[in-house]
Amino acid sequence: MTDKAKGPASYFPSIEGKYGKPIAEWQALIRARQPAKHMEMVRFLKDEHGMGHGHANALVAATLVEGRD
Template sequence: MPEASAKGPASYFPSIEKRYGKPIAEWKALVRGQYPARHSELVSYLKDRHGLGHGHANAIVAHTLAEDKA
């Protein structure tokens, strides 16, 4: 049976890793290191400090916050 393709924010992960050269686990650790912070503050942090585009930063933050909420 073929592997299911990623949905939602995780669908961006392969291109994020390829473009920025770090595994998603490292990006998530950076986000968690900024807690407590609001979603928008975390997105701005990734954009301003690490040069991620808005969509990529938003995907990492959304997925990380969803994981930590569960």
């Protein structure tokens, strides 16, 4: 039985397919912008990379959560 991704990670397959970069590359871009605020990073992905709000928000949220571990 395979576990389905939950939360922000559930967007990852469609993000990779739609925007053509692996998640690791997107997360590196987000980390490079720290300590910017969450919504500043979402805006960056939307404005500079044409990403939709839901996808950008999911990527930023997942990346920031990883950084807290």
